[in-house]
Amino acid sequence: MSFHLPLRLAIAAVIFAGATMVAHASTITETFDFTATGAVTASGSFTITFDPTLTYYNDSTDLTVNSFHDSQLSVAVPTGFNYTPNSFVPGELTIGGLLNSVAIENAFTNDYGLVIGGANTADPYFLQYGSSNTSTYITDTDSGTVTLVGATPEPSSLVLFGTGVLGLAGAARRRFARAA
Secondary structure, eight states: OTTHHHHHHHHHHHHHHHHHHGGGTTOEEEEEEEEEESSSOEEEEEEEEEOTTSOEEEEOTTEEEEEEEESSOOSOOOEEEEEEEESSSEEEEEEEEOSSBTTBOOTTSSEEEEEEEOTTSSSOEEEEEEEEETTEEEEEEOEEEEEEEOOOOOHHHHHHHHHHHHHHHHHHHHHHHHHO
16 A cells, blocks of 8 residues: 555656646757858857747857857857747748847958758758958858757656656566565
8 A cells, every 4th residue: 555655646746747847848959060161161069948939039048159160250259049930931040149139240340140941840951151350241151051969858758758667667566566
């Protein structure tokens, strides 16, 4: 009889945890590696946590710059991102300098912008990259690549996995209790 109470409490805890995570079930964390070639060369890696059903504007709190190099920029630039799930380009993600806005590159300033399409899919694609510094106007390139680096599981998937492990543990414990 004492076995049933802890099992019921564990199941209730998993159900409660799953219910509280439902609001964040669609939040994902993605790492995008990119390379831009052409009039300006740039490369880098950014990790972004976002809900692909929501719109973001000049968000810098959910963005980590893992690496970044631009042939025109020699100073660090405060970086943020915009994301629009249903724009002209579905899943459009813009990563760039926050001088005026992520979506606005400023000529003759240390600024840049990377535009990625399909950021909410398993196959994002490069759209455009542009940058400027204090002595050059904006230089754009439409040539480049974007690679998605390993997806992070959604919280709801982790809850489902945890429920399965608890079920297997309960079944194994029941089997050992009958054998004894």
